[in-house]
Amino acid sequence: MWIDRVVELVPAQRLVAIKHVSFAEEHLHDHFAATATLPALPLMPMSLIIEGMAQTAGIMLGHAHQFREKVILAKVSKAEMREDAGPGCTLRYTATMERMETSGASTKGLVELLTPASPASATAPAFRPVGTIDLIFSHLDNNMQGMTFPEHNFVFGEGFKTLLRTSGIQIPG
């Protein structure tokens, strides 16, 4: 999972989740590893930040349909980040429902960053907006284009279920 916890849920309207960026995560050692001329630069990859927002928005959408729909990320309409997130930072993803239809949904996303205080900091750290990620989701069973998919909902697997349970969100059935 690319989010650690859901911290706020307004059904079918807004979902907020947080992600702590840790040096223990292996990808930070590769992104970017030291070279002969440059020191290592550990940063949370933008692709995984987009995935974090997709999981945030996807849970909001799944919850709105009692997790019966197979909610698939179909399109990244827009993704902009103005700052990098390194080890010790916390990302906060706020997904807001823009449109929700039978065939799918579009969501707006705000990315905020909490950078931990350094010894030289004069003020307490606080979340500040650093990016936007807007997404389009498809409800797979309503956009089959002649294809068939398994009946069980393979989208919301064990990882999602554990996250929802530990965040205090009820899963039907």
Place this chain on the structure above:
Amino acid sequence: MTRDEIFGTVQELLVDALAVDQSDVTMDASLTRDLGAESIDFLDIVFKLEQAFSIKIGQGELFPEGSGNDPRFVKDGKVTPEGIAALKARLPHVNFANFEANPQSNKVGELFTVDTLVRFVEAKLSKAT
């Protein structure tokens, strides 16, 4: 709303949805062949049209789903006359003139041009008034 105004708004939303240059969005441009739209972009375009023109578009009303591979209407890679008749009935905003000469099923997506969207919106708005 005039046809030119509708075209202007459609042009803007296609630039946004498909990341194309405004100059490429001409009335006869095909959404798939000329503007690079993929099937999922159709959902985005429907959402954007609904928002821009305050209209409601039913599922499959603007873009038919799976029509290019419906076994009832496709034979040997071509849409049958029955299939074309069914498409025409469902999609009165689409111009089938060129398609009928060579109705390859994998070309169904190319039926949808910028003009198709403008005609569709025109019809929706005229019904609403």
